[in-house]
Amino acid sequence: MGALCDAIAQALARGAESRVREALRQVPDAASYRMLTAALARAIDGARGESGVVARAFVLPVVLVASATRARVVPGALPDVDALVRLFERTQALGPTRNFGLSNALCVLPALEALTPQTLLALTRELEAQELGRLLPPAAITVPAGGEQTHLRFIVGAGLTAPESPGFTETAAHIGSWGAEFARLLQQQLAMPGVQLAVLPRPPLDLVGAPHAGRTAQLEVALNLFASNAVRRFRVAVGDPVAVVSAHEDAQIRVTLSSPFADDLTDGFCWPLHPADDLASVQGMILELFTDMRVHDVRVCASVLPSHRDNGAPLYPRADEWDRLCAGAAR
Numbered sequence: 106m107g108a109l110c111d112a113i114a115q116a117l118a119r120g121a122e123s124r125v126r127e128a129l130r131q132v133p134d135a136a137s138y139r140m141l142t143a144a145l146a147r148a149i150d151g152a153r154g155e156s157g158v159v160a161r162a163f164v165l166p167v168v169l170v171a172s173a174t175r176a177r178v179v180p181g182a183l184p185d186v187d188a189l190v191r192l193f194e195r196t197q198a199l200g201p202t203r204n205f206g207l208s209n210a211l212c213v214l215p216a217l218e219a220l221t222p223q224t225l226l227a228l229t230r231e232l233e234a235q236e237l238g239r240l241l242p243p244a245a246i247t248v249p250a251g252g253e254q255t256h257l258r259f260i261v262g263a264g265l266t267a268p269e270s271p272g273f274t275e276t277a278a279h280i281g282s283w284g285a286e287f288a289r290l291l292q293q294q295l296a297m298p299g300v301q302l303a304v305l306p307r308p309p310l311d312l313v314g315a316p317h318a319g320r321t322a323q324l325e326v327a328l329n330l331f332a333s334n335a336v337r338r339f340r341v342a343v344g345d346p347v348a349v350v351s352a353h354e355d356a357q358i359r360v361t362l363s364s365p366f367a368d369d370l371t372d373g374f375c376w377p378l379h380p381a382d383d384l385a386s387v388q389g390m391i392l393e394l395f396t397d398m399r400v401h402d403v404r405v406c407a408s409v410l411p412s413h414r415d416n417g418a419p420l421y422p423r424a425d426e427w428d429r430l431c432a433g434a435a436r
Contacts, residue, residue: 106144106147109140109141109144110144110148113145113148113222114151120223122222125222126221129142129145132380135382135384136383138381146313146314148226149226149311151268158268159266159272160263160264161263161264161265161273162225162228162237162262162263163262163273163312163315164217164261164309164316164319165262165309166259166307166310166315166318166319167211167259167260167304168256168304168306168307168319169257169303169305170253170254170256170303171248171253171254171300171303173248173251173299173300173301174299175299177248177299179248180243181210181212181243181246181258182209182211183211186260188290188294189207192286192287192290193273193283196282196283197282198273198283199264199276200271200273200277201270202264202265203265203266204263204265205263205264205273206262206264207260207262208260208261208262210238210242210260211243211259211260212242212244212258212261213258213259214257214316214320216241217315220240220312228240237263241261244258246295248300253330255323255326257320257323261312262309273309274310277308278308278309280306280307280308287306288303288306289304305322305326307319324376325390328374328394332394332395338372339372343366343367345401345402346362346363346372346400347365347403348360348361348362348402348404349403349405349422349424350406351410352384352406352410353411354409354410354412355412356377356378357375357376358387359373359375359376359419359420359422361373361422363423363425364424371423373421376391388405402424404431406431410422
């Protein structure tokens with residue numbers, strides 16, 4: 106890992122960012138992708154300013170579960186970000202970090218993913234809060250009327266530490282000391298009449314690893330919402346559903362719930378795979394969820410299925426299609 110980190114740092118120092126980006130595109134598997142992004146994060150984190158201290162930017166992923174009696178728009182900027190800073194100071198989550206600051210913007214995943222390695226390196230060396238704010242602007246949360254939906258936002262911050270000292274991503278890694286109060290403060294600052302909002306923060310991460318971690322957290326919350334609501338509907342209508350977990354040619358894992366007692370009752374969930382996602386881990390998490398929910402008939406397709414049916418509709422395989430579509434599948 107050390108040699109890989111040094112090679113990436115040297116490539117970025119020479120302005121050869123394209124080689125790093127090409128390496129990320131060509132990695133053969135998820136484990137290699139995760140190793141390469143971890144080395145990239147270390148290379149960027151190790152950049153030093155003229156004073157010899159390390160300027161460490163970080164990201165706090167936040168999943169929000171929102172519902173509203175009528176469509177509302179929740180502003181994407183926090184009115185009192187200093188309250189969050191005081192929370193981290195009070196709970197000693199800052200450790201040796203100094204000159205600590207947070208942006209008041211709730212930024213979105215595409216903005217964070219658009220930051221190039223060279224941009225991240227420049228931000229780390231210069232630690233320009235204004236530049237972070239320009240690149241990662243606030244994004245309002247549109248809450249439609251009706252059932253619960255998940256939204257993903259990120260809060261960006263930075264601080265200075267000595268090179269040998271742990272940064273905020275390490276000292277605040279144990280979310281138990283500050284997570285509940287953090288969620289309460291965000292709920293208060295984002296509260297609007299007619300909007301029900303649950304805030305689920307995640308530990309801080311570097312700017313390289315945070316996008317995938319936040320994306321995974323949102324998908325896990327969305328999957329749990331889907332499963333709990335859908336299984337409840339099935340049990341009220343026809344009893345326990347049959348769950349089919351299938352991988353598809355468009356790099357998606359799909360979960361399909363159906364029943365042999367109701368041909369017209371089907372529900373499905375889609376998990377788009379990321380290059381860092383491990384297929385077995387995602388499937389294992391899904392199986393564990395249904396085990397906890399006491400759904401006993403869960404079937405996993407052993408082969409990769411087509412993305413669409415002959416009529417062009419996305420393929421969500423029902424239980425009665427199991428033998429034909431998922432021959433040889435093992436539970």
